[in-house]
Amino acid sequence: xxxxxxxxxxxxxxxxxxxxxxxxxxxxxxxxxxxxxxxxxxxxxxxxxxxxxxxxxxxxxxxxxxxxxxxxxxxxxxxxxxxxxxxxxxxxxxxxxxxxxxxxxxxxxxxxxxxxxxxxxxxxxxxxxxxxxxxxxxxxxxxxxxxxxxxxxxxxxxxxxxxxxxxxxxxxxxxxxxxxxxxxxxxxxxxxxxxxxxxxxxxxxxxxxxxxxxxxxxxxxxxxxxxxxxxxxxxxxxxxxxxxxxxxxxxxxxxxxxxxxxxxxxxxxxxxxxxxxxxxxxxxxxxxxxxxxxxxxxxxxxxxxxxxxxxxxxxxxxxxxxxxxxxxxxxxxxxxxxxxxxxxxxxxxxxxxxxxxxxxxxxxxxxxxxxxxxxxxxxxxxxxxxxxxxxxxxxxxxxxxxxxxxxxxxxxxxxxxxxxxxxxxxxxxxxxxxxxxxxxxxxxxxxxxxxxxxxxxxxxxxxxxxxxxxxxxxxxxxxxxxxxxxxxxxxxxx
Amino acid sequence: xxxxxxxxxxxxxxxxxxxxxxxxxxxxxxxxxxxxxxxxxxxxxxxxxxxxxxxxxxxxxxxxxxxxxxxxxxxxxxxxxxxxxxxxxxxxxxxxxxxxxxxxxxxxxxxxxxxxxxxxxxxxxxxxxxxxxxxxxxxxxxxxxxxxxxxxxxxxxxxxxxxxxxxxxxxxxxxxxxxxxxxxxxxxxxxxxxxxxxxxxxxxxxxxxxxxxxxxxxxxxxxxxxxxxxxxxxxxxxxxxxxxxxxxxxxxxxxxxxxxxxxxxxxxxxxxxxxxxxxxxxxxxxxxxxxxxxxxxxxxxxxxxxxxxxxxxxxxxxxxxxxxxxxxxxxxxxxxxxxxxxxxxxxxxxxxxxxxxxxxxxxxxxxxxxxxxxxxxxxxxxxxxxxxxxxxxxxxxxxxxxxxxxxxxxxxxxxxxxxxxxxx
Numbered sequence: 017x018x019x020x021x022x023x024x025x026x027x028x029x030x031x032x033x034x035x036x037x038x039x040x041x042x043x044x045x046x047x048x049x050x051x052x053x054x055x056x057x058x059x060x061x062x063x064x065x066x067x068x069x070x071x072x073x074x075x076x077x078x079x080x081x082x083x084x085x086x087x088x089x090x091x092x093x094x095x096x097x098x099x100x101x102x103x104x105x106x107x108x109x110x111x112x113x114x115x116x117x118x119x120x121x122x123x124x125x126x127x128x129x130x131x132x133x134x135x136x137x138x139x140x141x142x143x144x145x146x147x148x149x150x151x152x153x154x155x156x157x158x159x160x161x162x163x164x165x166x167x168x169x170x171x172x173x174x175x176x177x178x179x180x181x182x183x184x185x186x187x188x189x190x191x192x193x194x195x196x197x198x199x200x201x202x203x204x205x206x207x208x209x210x211x212x213x214x215x216x217x218x219x220x221x222x223x224x225x226x227x228x229x230x231x232x233x234x235x236x237x238x239x240x241x242x243x244x245x246x247x248x249x250x251x252x253x254x255x256x257x258x259x260x261x262x263x264x265x266x267x268x269x270x271x272x273x274x275x276x277x278x279x280x281x282x283x284x285x286x287x288x289x290x291x292x293x294x295x296x297x298x299x300x301x302x303x304x305x306x307x308x309x310x311x312x313x314x315x316x317x318x319x320x321x322x323x324x325x326x327x328x329x330x331x332x333x334x335x336x337x338x339x340x341x342x343x344x345x346x347x348x349x350x351x352x353x354x355x356x357x358x359x360x361x362x363x364x365x366x367x368x369x370x371x372x373x374x375x376x377x378x379x380x381x382x383x384x385x386x387x388x389x390x391x392x393x394x395x396x397x398x399x400x401x402x403x404x405x406x407x408x409x410x411x412x413x414x415x416x417x418x419x420x421x422x423x424x425x426x427x428x429x430x431x432x433x434x435x436x437x438x439x440x441x442x443x444x445x446x447x448x449x450x451x452x453x454x455x456x457x458x459x460x461x462x463x464x465x466x467x468x469x470x471x472x473x474x475x476x477x478x479x480x481x482x483x484x485x486x487x488x489x490x491x492x493x494x495x496x497x498x499x500x501x502x503x504x505x506x507x508x509x510x
Numbered sequence: 511x512x513x514x515x516x517x518x519x520x521x522x523x524x525x526x527x528x529x530x531x532x533x534x535x536x537x538x539x540x541x542x543x544x545x546x547x548x549x550x551x552x553x554x555x556x557x558x559x560x561x562x563x564x565x566x567x568x569x570x571x572x573x574x575x576x577x578x579x580x581x582x583x584x585x586x587x588x589x590x591x592x593x594x595x596x597x598x599x600x601x602x603x604x605x606x607x608x609x610x611x612x613x614x615x616x617x618x619x620x621x622x623x624x625x626x627x628x629x630x631x632x633x634x635x636x637x638x639x640x641x642x643x644x645x646x647x648x649x650x651x652x653x654x655x656x657x658x659x660x661x662x663x664x665x666x667x668x669x670x671x672x673x674x675x676x677x678x679x680x681x682x683x684x685x686x687x688x689x690x691x692x693x694x695x696x697x698x699x700x701x702x703x704x705x706x707x708x709x710x711x712x713x714x715x716x717x718x719x720x721x722x723x724x725x726x727x728x729x730x731x732x733x734x735x736x737x738x739x740x741x742x743x744x745x746x747x748x749x750x751x752x753x754x755x756x757x758x759x760x761x762x763x764x765x766x767x768x769x770x771x772x773x774x775x776x777x778x779x780x781x782x783x784x785x786x787x788x789x790x791x792x793x794x795x796x797x798x799x800x801x802x803x804x805x806x807x808x809x810x811x812x813x814x815x816x817x818x819x820x821x822x823x824x825x826x827x828x829x830x831x832x833x834x835x836x837x838x839x840x841x842x843x844x845x846x847x848x849x850x851x852x853x854x855x856x857x858x859x860x861x862x863x864x865x866x867x868x869x870x871x872x873x874x875x876x877x878x879x880x881x882x883x884x885x886x887x888x889x890x891x892x893x894x895x896x897x898x899x900x901x902x903x904x905x906x907x908x909x910x911x912x913x914x915x916x917x918x919x920x921x922x923x924x925x926x927x928x929x930x931x932x933x934x
Contacts, residue, residue, distance in 0.1 A: 090587015193530030213538025231615020288545030297597035374627035
């Protein structure tokens with residue numbers, strides 16, 4: 017409307033370059049919050065991964081850490097998934113947003129005090145309180161673990177989470193949305209705005225409605241959040257990172273504004289309609305299930321468009337992708353996004369659902385999504401933020417080591433769980449006694465537990481990479497900087 | 511768009527981009543509402559209609575204890591490994607019966623359908639296994655199912671599987687409700703209610719499966735036959751090897767690795783698991799017990815075994831009895847005296863032919879021993895006469911004179927029907 021000519025296409029091949037990429041001054045950045053959230057993110061990632069490791073070991077050796085409610089399988093499993101989705105992704109996205117919003121919006125975030133309140137609420141009121149309540153395992157309705165996927169934390173914690181989600185929207189959306197804005201609203205900002213608003217609505221719907229609506233009816237709503245947690249919270253924010261990091265690191269614009277738009281709108285239209293595909297062949301009306309399956313197929317095509325747009329933006333940059341750690345992490349995450357989404361479309365169809373639903377195939381799929389896509393992109397985002405924030409530099413060698421360890425561990429885990437799922441599905445259909453499927457899973461679960469070693473070492477190497485660079489010694493005492501950051505990488509590198 | 515020129519900006523600055531509104535209200539709010547209504551509210555209303563039209567008016571809600579148990583089930587994470595959702599698939603229906611329908615879940619806040627099955631589905635768990643089986647299994651799953659990966663919930667007990675806390679009792683009460691709605695509604699022929707859109711071939715298959723009343727293959731049955739194993743004789747040695755492996759997997763938890771009835775789980779079970787070394791079993795009698803379980807005890811049925819595996823297990827268990835070299839028949843006067851004692855004291859339960867089908871015996875669970883199918887060692891008979899069988903209706907017989915005990919012991923051993931050609 018009143019934006020400068022062509023600004024809405026800024027950052028794309030059809031439009032002008034993004035002003036902050038071109039070297040324009042950047043609004044004040046809350047460096048302290050970036051550092052705090054990044055460290056909280058990596059600490060949560062490590063702890064949540066350790067919870068996951070305990071879960072994996074218990075499937076091989078049920079006596080491991082048994083005998084106490086705090087460390088029983090169910091508690092560890094809830095702490096693993098919730099730690100990943102809130103502790104790790106929540107903090108990682110917040111770190112990135114504190115870095116990127118002033119650049120994308122041309123003005124600082126709403127309030128530093130709000131930022132620190134949010135930091136405290138999120139980490140102590142959501143993550144730590146949630147983990148603690150899960151371990152204490154109170155039976156009371158308000159304080160008890162919920163059996164709902166991706167929202168296992170008790171209702172008491174959900175209240176704080178919802179408050180935080182609203183505060184996040186208030187913290188980050190106004191700086192992006194208020195004009196004037198030299199760059200228009202860049203595609204990263206679309207995903208941030210859409211994702212934060214959607215999640216603030218979808219989270220309470222998924223956490224509360226199944227508690228109030230009976231059985232099958234509640235499950236219909238529960239299915240929505242199972243998918244929205246991944247699709248409308250992790251995915252948009254990870255894509256915001258990808259759309260941000262790619263052009264900044266290559267100095268090259270995004271391939272197509274049209275594909276950016278189609279990809280965005282189709283994602284927000286189709287992704288929320290996927291949810292019921294978690295309950296195929298249930299008593300939820302069959303045409304609802306079919307609609308969700310159709311939306312899942314549309315989703316697969318949409319991801320092809322999005323990934324094509326992102327990868328075409330890297331044309332001629334393969335040498336840089338290999339050399340540049342943040343870029344390589346993000347590129348890998350984008351490729352995994354394509355793989356996991358096509359797998360998702362495939363497994364949503366009914367013949368596949370008959371075979372693989374309830375098996376470890378799906379666990380492999382979710383790890384490919386959350387660890388392969390979400391985590392790789394978020395790690396790339398954090399590395400990028402780290403390189404360009406005052407007093408923070410990363411160590412290339414450690415980051416490179418982290419990349420290969422996590423990638424190797426994930427590849428083995430994914431292949432292993434996929435194979436395990438096929439074996440389980442086959443045995444279930446064969447009518448063999450149930451324990452056959454448990455016994456035959458044992459060797460696969462052993463391999464899966466072993467893959468925790470490279471993955472945990474990879475996370476540790478990443479943390480080491482954040483801590484050990486010589487650049488970290490030049491720590492600034494100024495908590496709020498009008499960022500000049502690191503020099504933008506030179507395109508001539510590529 | 512571009513027509514609105516700069517002079518419009520200065521006097522009345524609009525602080526928001528049009529695109530921002532679009533993102534907030536269409537992508538964020540609008541598409542959320544679309545999914546919420548299309549995949550939540552609309553099917554929810556239809557489900558509410560289905561529940562209302564299919565509900566059995568007398569289906570009871572959870573009692574306070576059952577509800578406490580359900581909360582425990584939830585907070586302990588049981589639903590993370592055990593689904594409560596029999597899908598509209600033949601493979602599911604064969605294992606657990608008719609598909610889970612909305613009306614069965616109308617008291618479930620929140621639902622416990624689950625998204626992963628590591629252990630079996632529990633939607634129809636009621637009556638499948640005995641209470642002491644459930645409690646011992648909760649106390650220490652590997653005691654009963656050696657290869658299980660289920661965690662122990664020992665803190666719900668006072669140090670022993672047969673001493674549950676109130677919490678464990680609540681949990682057990684909840685487990686007893688699983689499938690209750692379906693059982694109560696069964697007689698009213700609700701049938702399978704599926705909307706259009708299911709593959710007609712599969713729907714037909716499911717309907718056919720549901721036409722026969724479903725019984726879980728692990729639920730003990732009293733009046734049921736077992737597959738005929740008479741012709742499974744060839745390859746006995748091979749079958750016995752497989753049988754020993756199956757025994758270690760499926761039986762050793764309760765009956766002990768050597769079959770002496772002192773498996774780890776035995777401490778929580780009443781009646782105690784049989785000491786299989788003290789009995790000689792007929793093949794068909796043993797097959798009947800394995801196939802159909804022992805109703806009234808923790809011994810589940812094993813109708814999910816293949817006939818070959820059933821034969822293997824039968825052959826192996828028969829090898830456990832040590833007293834192969836049987837003593838000769840007792841002298842006739844002693845047997846005659848034993849017959850009198852038997853008729854006076856045992857017949858009403860164990861039956862005239864010793865089949866365990868006396869007029870009183872038919873009302874008891876577990877059923878009295880069938881002496882035609884299993885022959886206890888003399889020492890075992892004397893032990894039972896002196897101590898009874900705790901957990902069953904078999905009392906001790908302190909009033910019986912020792913010679914009478916000896917006589918009736920010898921007599922009941924003659925009731926055993928040896929396979930043709932083996933009768934001593």
